[in-house]
Amino acid sequence: MNIIVTGASKGIGREIVKYLNRNSMHHIFAVSRDKKQLESLKSECTNPENVEIFDGDLTQNLESADFYKAIQKADCIDILINNAGMLINKPFMDMSEEDFKSVFEVNLFSIVKLIKLTVPSLRKSKNPHIVNIGSMGGIERSSKFAGLSAYSSSKAAIANLTECLAEELKEDNIHCNCLSLGAVNTEMLQQAFPDYKATINPEEIAVFIGDFATKYGRLMNGKIFSISASTP
Numbered sequence: 001m002n003i004i005v006t007g008a009s010k011g012i013g014r015e016i017v018k019y020l021n022r023n024s025m026h027h028i029f030a031v032s033r034d035k036k037q038l039e040s041l042k043s044e045c046t047n048p049e050n051v052e053i054f055d056g057d058l059t060q061n062l063e064s065a066d067f068y069k070a071i072q073k074a075d076c077i078d079i080l081i082n083n084a085g086m087l088i089n090k091p092f093m094d095m096s097e098e099d100f101k102s103v104f105e106v107n108l109f110s111i112v113k114l115i116k117l118t119v120p121s122l123r124k125s126k127n128p129h130i131v132n133i134g135s136m137g138g139i140e141r142s143s144k145f146a147g148l149s150a151y152s153s154s155k156a157a158i159a160n161l162t163e164c165l166a167e168e169l170k171e172d173n174i175h176c177n178c179l180s181l182g183a184v185n186t187e188m189l190q191q192a193f194p195d196y197k198a199t200i201n202p203e204e205i206a207v208f209i210g211d212f213a214t215k216y217g218r219l220m221n222g223k224i225f226s227i228s229a230s231t232p
Ligand SMILES: NC(=O)c1ccc[n+]([C@@H]2O[C@H](COP(=O)([O-])OP(=O)(O)OC[C@H]3O[C@@H](n4cnc5c(N)ncnc54)[C@H](OP(=O)(O)O)[C@@H]3O)[C@@H](O)[C@H]2O)c1
Pocket: 006, 007, 008, 009, 010, 011, 012, 013, 031, 032, 033, 034, 035, 037, 056, 057, 058, 059, 082, 083, 084, 085, 086, 106, 133, 134, 135, 136, 180, 181, 182, 183, 184, 185, 186, 187, 188, 189
């Protein structure tokens, strides 16, 4: 399968790439900004020849990026895992409009752009699947935490977009689902909850996300799943 994983330099995305790469049948396009981290990721992979790394900012113009050219060259894209994300932890009254916009740029608009660019290649796959990585904070009536208003509302938006796209892309046979994660031990969790240690590590959740994305897309469409073992 040809698989795009965004946010591949660290945390959950890095482990998703490593897990999926154990299967030598997969070709992975791994994207994020930190080139050094992407290079070290590739060197840690079991089948590094099957991982193409692209350092780029997903909020910038993607059409001129090498990444986009590589996608276009591929026969098709089977799986798009929209994992890249960012978080600002600040009281709502201290959040500037720019703060809010920067969170939505990464957590919503970059995904919108990438899906638009990728749909022509997804259409060429037999079983195309878009997996959006959401958050428990973006789930209606879940516990909410002070300081995370922009982050959580952006994740609510991506969950809703998932449902909308499942409907709109069903004629193309493209399934779109959202995994709304609970706490996983990464830098982002530290930023949100500095004194908290989660029971789940990125390696564990990566196995679940990788299997879900590659094996179970046909079984569901437009679904939002809470994948959470604790609060937060
Ligand atoms: N960890 C948790 O507890 C938790 C809970 C719920 C949901 N999630 C979600 O899970 C996903 C992964 O989170 P994580 O915890 O692994 O976070 P992380 O360790 O902070 O990693 C975030 C990734 O996103 C990339 N990224 C951020 N902005 C980018 C941009 N403008 N362009 C390209 N790449 C960008 C970062 O790479 P560069 O800096 O190299 O660009 C990094 O690889 C996120 O969507 C997050 O919201 C995490």
